[in-house]
Amino acid sequence: MANIRFYPIDITYVTEGEETKILLFGRTDKGEQIAVKDSFEPYFYVLPDRGFNPETIQKTIVEGNRIFKIKKMNEEVRSYMGNKVGVYRVVVNHPSAVPLFRSLFLSDETVKNVFEADILFTRRYLIDTKLAMMTLYEVEGEEEASHLKVPVFKARKMTQISSDLFQGVRALAVDIETYNPGGRYSSSDKDPIIMLAVYGTGYQKIVTWKRFKTDKNIEFVNSEAELIQKFQEYVEEYKPDVIIGYFSDRFDLPYIKKRAEKYKLKLDLGLNHTGIQLSRGYSSDVRIIGICHLDIYQFIFNTMRVTMKTDTYDLSSVSAEILGEEKHDVNIANLGEIWDNSPDKLEDFCMYNLQDARMTYLLFGKLFANMAEMVNILGLSLYDVTRMSFSNLVEWYLIGQAKERNVIVPNKPNSEELNARMNREPFIGAMVLEPEPGLYKDIAVFDFRSLYPSIIASHNIGPDTLNCDCCPDADNVPEHNFHFCKNKKGFISSVIEDIIKRRSRIKEIMKKNYDDLLYARQYTLKTLLNSTYGYFGFYGSRWYSPESGESVTAYARHYVRTVVQAAKENGFKVIYGDTDSVFIQIPEGKTKQDALNFMHTVNSKLPGIIELEFEGYCPAGLFVFTKHGGGAKKKYALLTEDGKIKVVGFAFVRRDWSNVARETQRTVLEIILKEKDPKKAFNYVRDVIEKVKRHEIPVKDVVISTQLRRGVSSYEQYGPHVAVAQRMSARGIMVGPGSMIRYVIVKGNEKIRDRARLVDEVSQDDYDPVYYVNNQVIPAVEQILNIVGYGRDDLLEDKDQSKLESFF
Template sequence: MERLRFWLLDLNYEVRSGRPEMWLWGVTEDGPRVLLIDDRRWPRFYLLPREDADVEGLQVQVTAQGQRLKDFVAARVAERRWQGRPRRVIEVQTRAVDAAAMGRLAQAFRKIPGIETALEDDIRWSVQYLLDCQLTPSTWWACLFEPMEGLDRPAAEAGLRVGRVVAEDPALVDETLPPPDLRFVAWGMLPWQAEGIMLPERDPVVIIGLYDGQTCYVLTGEERSLLEQFLAIWSRLQPDVVFGYGVNRWDWPYLLERFHRHGLALAVGRDGSEPHPSLYGHISITGRANVDVLDFATEISEVKLETLERVARYLGLATDFEEWDDWTWAQRWKQDPAAARAWFERRLQTLWQVSQEFWHYAVELSRLTGIPLDQVGPAAAGFRVEHFLLREARRAGELAPKRREQPYVPYVGGYVLEPRLGIHENVAVLDFKSMYPTLMLLYNISPDTYVPPSEKVSADEVFQAPTTGHRFRKHPDGVYRTVLRRLLEARQAIKERRRRLPPDGPHARLLAAQEKAVKVITNAVYGYAGWPGARWYARPVAEAAADWGRWTIRQAIEWAGELGLTVIYGDTDSLFVVHEPDRIRALIDRIRSRLQMDIELERVYRRILFTEAKKRYAGLTEAGTLDIVGLEVVRGDWAPVAQEIQEAVLTAVLRDRDVDRAVGIVRSAVQDLRAGRMDWRKLVIWKTLTKRPDEYKANTPHVAAAQVLLERGHRLTAGNKVGYVVLRGTGPLYRRVAPYPFVPVDRIDVEYYVQNQVIPAAGRILNVLGVPESRLLP
C-alpha cells in the first residue's frame, strides 16, 4: 500500500461480479499513467418522508420491501437539507448504475404510504460519485493505493499502473497547481467521394493524421493498411488529451464504421475499448480526454461560421491555412494529391495552435464545474451551471430537486431605451458589472427563499420586487446567493493574484483562464434560473431578477439626467452617454453608494452610429477599430457580399467621415454584381438547421436546400449549417434555391442580391444619414 498523488484526467464506471466500480484515470507526478479502482461505494438516492411521518418506521418498511427487489442493497436514515430546511431522509443504496434502473427502484418505494417523493435518483452514478467524494476533475489528488496485477483487458495500454483506492476518499492536494506534463495529440481524417458526399458505409478514408506538436504523422494509401498504421502510431504516442475539430459528430463515428468494415477494432481507449457516445453528444475515449475544439469555438459570438480557418484568424494566429469544404477537398484530392496532403498537414498544425489557445480555459472550466474535460465543452451553459450548483448543494448537505421539463413561458426581460438616431461624437459606455448575478445576491433571489403570495410574512423579513411584487426572504442565504458569493469572491481573488504577476508569464495566462471560467459560469447563473429545464427553476426568480434590473437601469438614467449627462442609449445593463468625465465619475459614485452595484466606464467611442432599431449600432473605438453590434455584418444569415459592403460603408462614414465615398462603394458593388464580376461564393447564404429537415413544417430556403442535399446522399441533422444561393425564376423563394456547392452559376438571381441583400444592408446605415436608397443604385 502506498500514498499516490495523481491528476484526475477521466473517470468511468464498470460492473464486475455484480459490484459497481468507479475507475479513476490519472497522471502521476513522476509520469506513469494510473488507473485507480474504487469499489467502496454504492450508487444511491434519497426518499423524502412526509414531515409528520415516522422516519425509522419507514426505513424498516423500505428495507423489508427492498429485500424483495433485484437491485436493492440497504437503506438508512440520514440528515440532509431540503429547500433550505433540515430534514431526516432515507438513503437507499443500490446496485443500479444507470438512472433508468434507479428510477424504477425509486418509483417502487414512492408507493409506500408516508413517502412524499424520491430525490437524486435521476443523477448519474459517475456524477454522484464526484459529488459524494467532493472530487474535481483536472485537479491534483492523493489517496492510499493498493497495487494490483494489472488490467485484465488484452488491448490495455502497456505500462499502465493499476490499483485499488483503499480507506478514505481521495484528498485534495492543491487546486491551484497546474496540470502535469501531458501528452497531447491533434488528429483528423478525410474520406473521399467525387462530389464530396462521403458516406461511412461506402467511402474509404484516404488520409489520416496525428500531430504531437513536433512531428506530423500523415498516412495515405490502401485503407486497411492506413487504419492499422494509425493504431500503431496511436499506441506509440499514447496520448492523454486528443484534440479534434468537429470529431464528435463526424470523424470518430466515421472512423469507427470504417474500422468495423475491415473487421478491425478501433482500440484507442486506455483499457483497449473503442470510442463510444456519451453525455451531451460527445464521444468518450476511456482513460483519455477527447476534446472537440469546435465546442469551444462555437462560444465565440463574433465568429458566425465556425470554420477552423475563421477561428484561427479570430484568435490572431499566424497561419496560411485556408479551409476547404467537402466539395473543394474532393476536387483538390483528385487533381493534386500531393498538394492536398500538404494542406491536410497545415490543417493539423492549425488545429494544434487553436487547441492550445483553448486548453487552459477548458481545464479551468472543468475544475470549476466538476465536469470532466471531454464533457465540459459540449455541455450547454445550463448544464455547466447545474453541475456547479450540485457541488455547492452537496457541500451544504442540500438535496437536489428533480429536473422537470416545462413549457417555456416568456417574461418581461431587460429595459432598452430607444436610441437617438444618427452619428454621435465622443460617447462613453457605462457597464454594470455582472448586473443580474449581483441583483440575485443583493436581494437573495432564489427558489428556496421565494415566498408565495398566499404565505403571510412580515414586510421587514423580505425583499419585494418593484413591479412584479415577488418576495424573497432576507435570511437565510438561498442557494443562488451562496454560490454567487463564492464565485464573485473567487473572481476577485484571481484578479488580485494577476495584478501581482508579469502579464505575459505562464502563471498569469493560467489565472486569466481561471478568471474567464469563473466569469462565464457567474454570468450564466441568471440564464439558468430562467431555464424551465433547470433543477432549481422557479419562474418568479427570473422575473424578479429582470424586474430589479429594469428598475436599476431606469434609476441610473434618471440620475444621469439630474447630473446633466446626455443619455444616447440604454440597453439592459449598459448606458451610452456623452463623455463628460467629471459628471460620469459623479454618476458612478452615486450608483455604487446608493445601489451597491458595481458600474464602470467600459470604453469610449470616438464616433458611434445608431440605426432605427434597438441593439443595432456600430462604434469607432479610440484605438481606431470598429465595434459592430446586431448589424448584418456580424449576423450569420446574410450573404458575405452584404456583410462586406456594410462593413466598408461603416468604415467610410465612421473612420473616414465620408458619406459620398460610402455611396460610391455601394454603387460599385452593384455594378460588379450585375456585370458578373463578383465571386459567386460571396452570394452563399448560410443558415443552421435547428432540427432535422423532415421535422420542419414551414417551407424555407435553407430547408429546401437541405432536402436537395439529402436527395444527393448527404446526411443532415440539427446543428448542421446549410448554404444556398438564390436562382432566377418565378414562384416562392424556397423553390428558387440551389444548395452549396451545387450551384448553376449562370442562373444566379443577381437582382435578388442587389434588392434583398446589398441595398438593405447598406441602406440601414446610410438611410439614417439622409441618403435615400435611390442614390445607391447606378
C-alpha cells in the same frame, strides 16, 4: 506498501463481486500511465413521512444472478428549499442498485420523496471526495494483479500534493476522410474510410490504402481494415491521455467503430481492452475507457459560441478566429471521383486530412486552459465538463456547492412537470429604450457590472427564499406581488455572491500580473454567473423558479429606468438604453468628469453589490431608423476613444450577408465616424455599385450564407437557401437542420429562389448585378446614409448633393 504520485485524468468504475470500485486513470509524475483503484459507496436520500420505519424496509433485491443490497441507512439533517429536514442516507452496494431501491422507496406510502438518486456514481465520487482531477496526488497503497493495459494501484489513502493543473497532458488528434461518390455525404454502412491522420507532440501520421507517387511522409496499406488497425497502432505507440477530434462524437469515432465492426476488428483502444463506446440517447457522446475523448466542436458550441464572432462552427471558421490560421482548402466533394479516377491527385487530400488533425490539436492547446479551469471549478472530469451546456454547467456547480453547504439537491422534473414548464408563458425580458436616430458626439456609455448576478445576490433571489413566512412586510419585487426573504440568505444567492467576490479578486490580481490560467478561471466564473438567470427559467432545471427569473428582469428594468431618470435630471441627454447599459450624451458645458460624478452619485444609492460602471467615452456614434421610421433597437455603431469601431446589429458582423455588402457597410461606417466625411462615404458606395454592375466583384464576395433551420422537406414556402439545399440533396449531398448553405443569385427573370446556385456552378459573369445592388449593397448602407441625408434614389442617380457634413 508503495507510494506513487499521479495526475488523475479519466474516471470510471468496476464491479468486484457485489461491490463497486472507482477506477482513476492518469499519469505519474514520472510520465507513466497507471490506474488507481479507490473505494466508494453509492447512496441517495429518502425523505420520510409519518409512520416510516427503516427496520421494515426490504434490504435485498435479486435480479438474475446479481444481488443488490442496502448496506446501511443513517439519519441526517439537511436543508431543502430553505428548511431543515430529517432524511435517511441510504448506502447501497452497487450503482445499479440505486434506481431499484429508489422505486422501492417511492412505492412506500410512508416515504415523501427520494433525492439524489440520479447523480452519476463517478460524479458523486468526485463531488463527495473533492478529488481534483488533473492535479497531483500521492497514493499510498499497493500494486495488484490486473488485466488492464496499465499497472493498477489499490489506494488506501490519497493526498493532494499540489493544486496546480497538469500541464503535460499528452493529446493525440485524429481526423478521417471517407469515400463520397458524387460528392454526397458518406454513409458508414457502405462507404470506406480512405484516409486517416493523427497529430500529436512530435508525432504526425497519414495513412491511406491507395498508392500514388509522393515525396510526403504518407503511409500506404493494402485495405481499409489495415488502415483501421494502423490507427490502433498509432494510439498504442503514442500512449495519449486524451484523444481529440472535431465533430468526433458524431462522425469520426462512430464511423471508425462502425467500419471496424464490418471487418470484425476488436479495436480495443480502451486501457481496459474495451473499444469505442457510444452513449445511448440523443447526445451520442463517445468514450474510450482510460483515454479521455474530447470533441473540440462540442466544447466550442456548448460553452464558447456566445463569445465568438463567427456563427459558423466548422473547423475552418473556428480555426480562423481562434488560431488566426486559415485552412488550405480543397474541394472535398471531388474526393470520391479523384479516388476512383485520378489517384495521382490524392496527395493534396492527404495533406488536407493531416491539416485538419493538426488544427484540431492546436485548438486543443489554445483552449486547454479554459477546459482545465472548468474541471477545477466544477470538480468534475475533463470528459464531462467539455460536453456541458450552460445550464449543465450551472447545475453541476450548484450540485457541488449543495454538498458543501449541506443542501439536498432537488430532483429533475418528471414528464408532466416538463410539459407544464414548456407550455408556460415566457417572462418579460429586459428593457430596451428606443433610440432617437442620428449622429451623436461625446457619448458616455455606462453599464451595470454583472447586473443579473448582482441582482440575484443583492435581493436574495432564489426558489428557497421566495415568499418566505418570516418577513411578510418585505417589499414586493417591482411590477410583481411576491417578495424574497430579508432575514435568511438563500442557497443560490449566496453561491452567486461568492462567485462574484471570487471573480473580482482574480481580476484584481490580473491587473498586476496577467496569467492565462487566471483569465480562464475568471472566464469560467463569468460563464456561471451569466447563465444562472437563464437556469431559473430553463424547463429542465432542478432549481426551477420562473418567479426568480421574472424578478431578475423586473429589478433590471427598474434600475435602468432609475439611471435614465437620474441622467435627465442631471442635464444629460439619454440616447439609448439596453438591458444593463445606458448611453448618454455629454452636453456642451459638461465634461467627462461630470458624467463620472453622476455615476458615483447613482452608485451611492444602489443596494447591495449592484454597481454602475463607466464603460467608455465615444467621440461619435450613429443610431439608425427602422424600416418603419422609428429608432432601431440593438443596432448602432460607436467610435471608441482609441479609434476602433464598435458595431452592434449591422450586417458586417453577420454571415447571412455577402462579403460585398458587409465590407461596403463597414467602410461606410468608418468613413462617417472616423473621417467625418459623409460625401466620401456616399461616393464610395457609388463606386461599389458601379463595380458590381461591371462584374468586377469576385464571385467569392457575392456568396450568401444562410443556415437551414429545419429539414429541407419541411418547408412549404421557402427562399433561395432552401432551393439550393434541394439542389444539394439532388446531388447526393446530405444537408439538414444547422447546415450552412452558400449560394449565389444569377441573372434571369425567374423568382429569386429559382436563380440561386451553388458556388461551384457560378462563373464571374453569372451573378445578377441588379439583385446585388438592390438586395445587398444598398440595404446594407441605406439606413446609415439616411442619417447623413442620402437616400436610395441618390445612390442610383447621378447627383451632387450637400448633406450633413455640418455635423462635423
